[in-house]
Amino acid sequence: xxxxxxxxxxxxxxxxxxxxxxxxxxxxxxxxxxxxxxxxxxxxxxxxxxxxxxxxxxxxxxxxxxxxxxxxxxxxxxxxxxxxxxxxxxxxxxxxxxxxxxxxxxxxxxxxxxxxxxxxxxxxx
Amino acid sequence: xxxxxxxxxxxxxxxxxxxxxxxxxxxxxxxxxxxxxxxxxxxxxxxxxxxxxxxxxxxxxxxxxxxxxxxxxxxxxxxxxxxxxxxxxxxxxxxxxxxxxxxxxxxxxxxxxxxxxxxxxxxxxxxxxxxxxxxxxxxxxxxxxxxxxxxxxxxxxxxxxxxxxxxxxxxxxxxxxxxxxxxxxxxxxxxxxxx
Numbered sequence: 448x449x450x451x452x453x454x455x456x457x458x459x460x461x462x463x464x465x466x467x468x469x470x471x472x473x474x475x476x477x478x479x480x481x482x483x484x485x486x487x488x489x490x491x492x493x494x495x496x497x498x499x500x501x502x503x504x505x506x507x508x509x510x511x512x513x514x515x516x517x518x519x520x521x522x523x524x525x526x527x528x529x530x531x532x533x534x535x536x537x538x539x540x541x542x543x544x545x546x547x548x549x550x551x552x553x554x555x556x557x558x559x560x561x562x563x564x565x566x567x568x569x570x571x572x
Numbered sequence: 573x574x575x576x577x578x579x580x581x582x583x584x585x586x587x588x589x590x591x592x593x594x595x596x597x598x599x600x601x602x603x604x605x606x607x608x609x610x611x612x613x614x615x616x617x618x619x620x621x622x623x624x625x626x627x628x629x630x631x632x633x634x635x636x637x638x639x640x641x642x643x644x645x646x647x648x649x650x651x652x653x654x655x656x657x658x659x660x661x662x663x664x665x666x667x668x669x670x671x672x673x674x675x676x677x678x679x680x681x682x683x684x685x686x687x688x689x690x691x692x693x694x695x696x697x698x699x700x701x702x703x704x705x706x707x708x709x710x711x712x713x714x715x716x717x718x719x720x721x722x723x724x725x726x727x728x729x730x731x732x733x734x735x736x737x738x739x740x741x742x743x744x745x746x747x748x749x750x751x752x753x754x755x756x757x758x759x760x761x762x763x764x765x766x767x
Contacts, residue, residue, distance in 0.1 A: 454755035458700035462708050463748060470744050473737040 483545045483560035486524040488517060491555050500524060500560070510554030517558055526551060526558055608652055612659035615640035619664035631678075631718075631735070632742045635750060637664070638686070638710060642703050642754035647761070650691050657683050674726055678718045685717025686710040703758060707751025711743040 488495045490510055498504060504519040505527070513530035523543040526536040531553035539549045545562030618636040625634065637660050645653035661683045665671040693701065693709045719739065723732050 451752055451756070454702060454752050454759070455704055456698075456700055456702035458696070459702050459704040459708070459751075462701070462705050463744075466708055466712065466740075466744050466747070470737065470740045473740050477733050477736050 483522065483524075483543050483547065483562055485561050486517070486519055486542075487559045487561055489557045489559070495556075498524075508556050510551070510556045512554045515551055515554050515556040524558060524560065525549070526556075529556070530554055607648065608655045608659070611640055611644050611652070611656045612663060615656055615660035616664045616667060619660055620667060623664075623668055629738060631739065634746045635711065635714065638707065638714075639750050639754045639757070641686070641690075641710070642707055642751065643758055645690055645694055645706065646703060646754070646758050650687075650694060653690065654687050657687055677725075678721060681717040681721040682714035683717075685713040689713035702751075703755040704748060704751035707754060708744070708747040711747030711750070712740070715739040715743045 483500055486498045486500055488498070488506060488508055490508055495508055496506060498506065498519055500519060500522050502519075502521060506517045506519065508515045508517060510530075514528075515526060515530070515536075516528040518525050518527045520541075523541040525541045526539070526549050529537050529551045531537075531551050533553075536549040536551040536556075536558070542549060542558065542560050545560055548557060548559040550557045615637040618640060622633050622636050627633065638657075640660070641653050641657045644656045658680075661676070661680050662671070665673070665676040665679070670676045689709050690706055690713075693706050696705070715736075719732065719736060723730075
């Protein structure tokens with residue numbers, strides 16, 4: 448092991464440390480783009496409210512059938528209650544990734560998560 | 573068969589052959605060329621070993637052939653290193669059946685980027701920056717060149733940059749490793765010559 452140490456020059460060590468730092472820093476830098484930052488709530492296709500996912504809140508939205516209750520927590524959001532028959536949007540549970548969306552079609556309410564940048568969306572495209 | 577063809581025997585065809593103009597292209601093979609060919613052959617061998625080592629992610633490779641590029645640079649200068657590196661890319665692609673496939677262009681882009689960076693770092697004072705530095709800079713240049721070409725041409729979407737941390741980690745580890753091996757061989761040849 449020590450036999451190999453003689454091949455390291457001072458500049459090599461500096462460069463290795465620099466490179467290692469860049470590698471460590473690159474993980475959050477390139478892997479954070481999918482993190483949701485805001486929740487966008489739409490009623491009848493119109494934006495009803497946009498909330499940052501930084502603290503807990505409960506938002507009640509009045510739709511075509513009745514009230515949809517949306518819960519916000521740090522970094523995630525869900526539809527907690529909805530008057531719709533099949534409860535698809537409620538059963539989706541917590542949404543946290545950018546681009547995730549829960550649609551309560553009967554009540555015409557949707558909850559979508561967006562990140563820092565708008566991401567390519569094959570549903571709406 | 574008609575009578576006509578019967579007459580067309582070999583002797584009638586060859587009876588009065590047109591004299592082809594004598595064109596002789598003589599390739600003078602210098603010892604320098606042989607040196608490059610030897611190094612490139614070694615590099616192709618290592619590139620094939622590289623290709624058969626199974627690794628979990630496509631695109632992550634040890635890049636063992638770059639040991640030869642580093643040695644060529646250390647012992648014979650940048651021009652020889654560039655020859656060896658580019659010959660290796662073409663020849664190993666031919667051997668592995670990757671010639672003109674996307675993988676070929678990716679490794680070509682990586683090789684060109686590495687050579688460009690090596691052209692700069694090998695002028696740095698050797699007392700401070702050894703082969704490990706060169707190898708590290710070259711491996712990072714390699715992934716940069718590759719991922720830029722991939723982004724521009726193969727996968728025109730920013731999602732490809734999510735692979736970058738993984739590639740960077742591989743470049744760090746294999747960069748240091750290949751640099752150490754090259755430095756060891758370089759020193760070994762030196763002490764062999766000194767004896």
